[in-house]
Amino acid sequence: MNKVSFLALGGINEIGKNMYVIEYGDDILVIDCGGKFPDESLLGIDLIIPDVTYLEENQDRIRALIVTHGHEDHIGGIPFFLKKINVPIYATRFTLGLIELKLEEHRLTRDTELVTITSDSILEFGEIGVSFFKVSHSIPDCLGIVIHTPEGNVVHTGDFKFDLTPANGQYCDIHKMAEIGRQGVIALISESTNAERKGVSPSESMVAEHLVEAFRKAEGKIILSTFASNVNRVQQVVEAAMKTNRKLSLLGRSMVNVVDVALERGYLNVPDGMLISAHEIEQFPPDKVVILCTGSQGEPNAALARLSTGNYRDATIYPGDTVILAASPIPGNEKGVSRIIDNLFQLGAKVIYGSGSSTGMHVSGHGYQEDLKLMLTLMKPTYFIPIHGEYRMLHHHRQLAESVGVEKGNTFIIKNGDVVDIEDSVARQTRSIPAGDTYVDGISVGDVGEIVLRDRKQLAEDGMLVIVLTISKGDRKIIQGPDTITRGFVYVKESENLIREINRLVKKTILELEADNIRQWNVMKQNIKKSVGQYLFRQTKRKPMILPIILEI
């Protein structure tokens, strides 16, 4: 008898970098392929993507990559994945639009098979059937997935909330979910982002009233920053602009790109003549303009940051203009956001900011505890696997599941790499596969790892010293040097004595070794590192990288 297996390659014990695998017999389905932006401790790394070693080893069995929605943490890794494994991609029209932007950037369009699906699609891959249901989230056209296997139906929620009054018609299909639950769900795989938050996730339409109110009050220009992908929010901004008779200008590459995709594919309606280009902004009276821009997370090169420091060519923020931050800082971004708010106040702008939904200008796209409980109640799963969250969120999600009837012991809190096998209607987590972070630095993938990062860290903290000396091949006397070059260590001018002492120490070290008749290079280098390192630590409490270069002539 065969079994159905759920594998997590990313997205568990972390927010970001989602990638999941469902397999049954000879068929493998991959769900999502996200990227995660690293924190500052990963020096120089641009993106983290899942380790797909397991999939590379089993690529002949992979039937499809199914994408739940178009957020970076679900699609950011796709180009890098495709370069290793070419697989057809199944997603809704809007999601595919965003994926295509990425494929164009990486010149992968021609060789990739893209299949447009809707929530009504029914797919078959060997013995696995796949159907879908609509969920509400902070981006259009999101799907939950039902995987039909001989072992029973497995449901993957994607990212969701229950928004009964969504903007832009992005309803969730509760009736279909109820029907799925009625038919029986052996395992529910559900996202956990807001498992710590009590109550119900507020509706996106709440934002509309606050927007219109703020737009009416604003005397000068309005500058509003939100995630470009939140097209439903963008639609509400368009409508508020319409009501207050303002033109709309888009600043920031991703805002322009995403709005293009949304317009082209019919996910956004903008009245003719409302959109103006950046260089037209100054031609209209300030109270007739809304600027919609990127940078709500404090990204230093995005439009909002540049506007806040007066470094945006086409647009200037004047005293009395209103800036609305229609987003909540993602953990880790608080400082960057707060710096921008400060700069905006210094320009004399009125700034509407605050975390969460406190200003009424933002709501989360993820369900709160009551939303999560409703999903669990609708699906009535036998087994439950919370995903898309840090450990404490998964922990809280388990408590929620148990509170609505999932049996104790039937929740699997797993880690990336863990596998849950369901066989004979019994689920077990007993095995793991390789899973971890793969780093993208520049255009290369995976050539930066622990050692390189450790070196970067040392270089970053205390800089480095290169010590060059030439010794003669015959008697191994020093014939040139030692010379010491430093970078990132100390001001050279102020540390002449230090450098002189280093050179003296190196000479002494070599002479001592010579006296002991020790002439191996590696010993010479080791001893130089040790004596200079100890001296520098005593003098400066720093540990720069020391790189002795010994030439033999």
Added chain:
Amino acid sequence: MNKVSFLALGGINEIGKNMYVIEYGDDILVIDCGGKFPDESLLGIDLIIPDVTYLEENQDRIRALIVTHGHEDHIGGIPFFLKKINVPIYATRFTLGLIELKLEEHRLTRDTELVTITSDSILEFGEIGVSFFKVSHSIPDCLGIVIHTPEGNVVHTGDFKFDLTPANGQYCDIHKMAEIGRQGVIALISESTNAERKGVSPSESMVAEHLVEAFRKAEGKIILSTFASNVNRVQQVVEAAMKTNRKLSLLGRSMVNVVDVALERGYLNVPDGMLISAHEIEQFPPDKVVILCTGSQGEPNAALARLSTGNYRDATIYPGDTVILAASPIPGNEKGVSRIIDNLFQLGAKVIYGSGSSTGMHVSGHGYQEDLKLMLTLMKPTYFIPIHGEYRMLHHHRQLAESVGVEKGNTFIIKNGDVVDIEDSVARQTRSIPAGDTYVDGISVGDVGEIVLRDRKQLAEDGMLVIVLTISKGDRKIIQGPDTITRGFVYVKESENLIREINRLVKKTILELEADNIRQWNVMKQNIKKSVGQYLFRQTKRKPMILPIILEI
């Protein structure tokens, strides 16, 4: 006629690194000398302290350093300041206790004059008189300062809140403040940390009830983390431990040190026999022990972080133990704190956490809007200078001041380095002095600046390459090398081709220069950097530091 001047060397447009100067005629008083912990962008920097160039140039006029209270952002820079300028320090008994810990560490105790003051002290420095008033804050023995000058009285609040039911008897002296206000205040200098928060700062005593409740409920050990300097909080922990019949163990160097100072100087009362040492913890039943530890800000080497990963020798967290985070993460520390919470959940601990006062286990030491308005109302200043805050907080504080009667135009929102002069009862801000950040790296001060940091940043992001070649003195032919050594760039094993191509390029560059009869070292180095740099950027989209070393034999 003489004037009174207020100078800010730190503490404005930032939280952290407070240092202010008041001068009249020949006399200079310095208020506070703080340090600030850098964010990750300042690679390798341990501490930021104020630039005291102005004070060095005027050191014969400095009469005293007066310290309002013992927090790091008010005392952290003292040892470095004293090494440049020896000046007597005036502070209360508890504050001096914490300063002495620092002086001992830097071996400065013998040469520093310390003067113990109380809120009743009256000091005179030339024509300046100084008196004090008690304020409540999250550390014992805090002072506000009144500077009496022929131009009128200037009041500096220090950090404060109005806590009418403080823990540990740390009352603020409202009657004295009223009397100061009645006598007339030409300028109020007041802290702005919570100027964005509506309402009244909750009382420290609110924490007591929640502590006792949590202690009663806890079935295993209790591990509580808070700022060591919050002795009033520590006192409440002691009392809750007493009520629930638990022993108390202190983990973490600063916790042990500060509690020592507090006990010795009478700011903390602990019943005999309650304190147990770390290695006695396991000898008591878990429900008879409270561990009070450092690390509430997620510091990776502090006690809580080590406990959360099972790396603390003397104590282990078992499933069912209760961990209480009695502190709110300072902006920038959220990620570190959240990592620890996750680890604690994985150990099976019950964790009480949450931002601000949401858990009842923490209250801010800084006054909210109503506290700030009360101070402004009591002091009735003609001029107002908000300090101790980022720009938006100063901005809000100005609005508060105007709402309680400070005339529009009489508030000075200044930057570090700006000077407010009061002459003939009129205040003006027309001049500035040098002020900025001085970096402490290891034990050296000021030898790391922009260039060193820029180098560190480049090294951190993309690592480095050292290219060594030896050329002959005579005909300038390459006689050895080029050899390329990399650190922090790529895995060497995986990039043999890259290194080979670099060496080829270097050779080519040298031959081309030779053909053109160009033999200057700097030109050779420049061209190597350029050709290799361009090649690497094309291949990897990275820009490592390139360090050509050419030896002439």
